Amino acid sequence: MKGGRFEKLHSTFDAFETFLFVPDKVTFKGSHIRDSIDLKRTMSTVIVALLPALLFGIYNVGYQHYISYGEHPGFWQIVGYGLQKVLPLIVVSYGVGLGIEFIFAQYRGHEVNEGYLVTGMLIPLILPPDIPLWIVALSVAFAVIFGKEVFGGTGMNVLNPALLARGFLFFAYPAAMTGDKVWIAGKADAYSGETVLGHAMIGNSDQINDPMGMFIGLEPGSIGETSVIAILIGAAILLFTGIASWRIMLATMLGATALGLLVNAIGANEYMRLPFYFHFLMGGFAFGLVFMATDPVTSAQTNRGKWIYGVLLGALIIIIRVFNPAYPEGVMLAILLMNVFAPLIDHYVIQANIRYRVKRAKAARVHIVK
């Protein structure tokens, strides 16, 4: 390609050539933490881990639609309706996001990398199914430009781009993101389509006494985050391949459990008395925890930092959910906030380590002198 007619388009060509394949350029020698699994393979694994949630989400979108009309059509009709709602979201997300990535990569002479493959799949999964497509396009553009490209592209971003897209939507178009109107695609007018979190917020605790239902996930909600089972399958894949950090997942569960128990002990209102393990099943907790909080770029990098990051994240989720009446869903805001703090946590962990080692070295020297 060098010196050829289309040299300018090199990064575009390279992106397609190595798309989803392991490139020939793997490391054979070298002492650092590189191995033959590169960014592309990492990203493809995450996509595979997302598939169960995606497939279930497609089915659920159709199922909720027909349930709201009181109909029970066949499996394929349900899937068909779900596809019809979900596919355009995915197409728009990839089209806009990759378009912007290609333009920036071309302009700066970088290579296009697969960072966006995962983001582009995450974004549709955390949206309500009935959201207008132009809003999706706008939020994707915002997230990619201001979340990633401003900071220098994949790997340089401070905030998780998929969550940034949702955050943008949440504040810019609240009507499309909250209330009981948006969570069921094309629902019948008389049917109440509140999410479980919404019920919890207004104190309808009789609506949420079904932990098994929340575990399976046939309930209104964002496309990919209702089914805890599907997400757990994804989590297993990520943990088995070592791509997601088990430390962050465990620490977040611990943090949420600790604060959930504390809130239960206070129990001042209906929402506070909600058993702590319900929080794991409701809303975007599982999805955010498995696919967003463990994002290797925006979470803490050091092992000790990951524990701190996770515990604080779990605690924050419960705090925002329980104490802030304006935001029933705390996972998104909690993760974005912890993303901002992750570099600070890492900084102090590293400084502490340096101090510890300096102290040890000094002690050793004193010992030798004696």
Next chain:
Amino acid sequence: MSKQQKERESLFSPRYRKLIRNPLSIENPITVQVLGICSALAVTTKLKPAFVMALSVTVVVALANVVISLLRNGIPPRIRIIVQLTVVAALVILVDQVLKAFVYDVSKQLSVFVGLIITNCILMGRLEAFAMANKPWPAFLDGIGNGLGYSWILIALGFFRELFGNGTLWGYRIIPQSFYEAGYSNNGLLILPPAALILVGTIIWIQRSRNRSLIEEY
């Protein structure tokens, strides 16, 4: 006579013209010196208050520059900040009264931010850095230049935030009703202060990628 001729020639000499031109771009008080950000976030949700605010600041900074420049040899250095503040405060009170008399509704929208012009960093910066060491005419031009540099940013922010956040400009509906019926809706984020910060950031980004000498080294 000949001396006066010479003075008159130099009123808009290249050096003086630079005093107006530079603050508009490469020495912009908001995007390069990052001063006066607070009011830029607070008053730019609509175009009209942004415009009035920009005008007020321009008037105050130009006049304060002239007054301080006239007094510059008589101000004891140890209390110069207090003297500057007194001058600015007097001018701000004048402007505030004028606004209340002629554009009462806008004055109410701007509320405390007119009074806060006193603490606007652009003013203190120009008085300290320029008016204390220059003659009245260049000080006046410097004030106008910095006021305009502040103004165009505010007006640009007010334009985008009102157009996309409310669908109006200067209070008149720009985006037709049929758009809303077709599914368009206003962008609620643009009404919130962080949006102004993002827009200012975007202007800074565009400016620095066009003029790389503005990028700080670190």
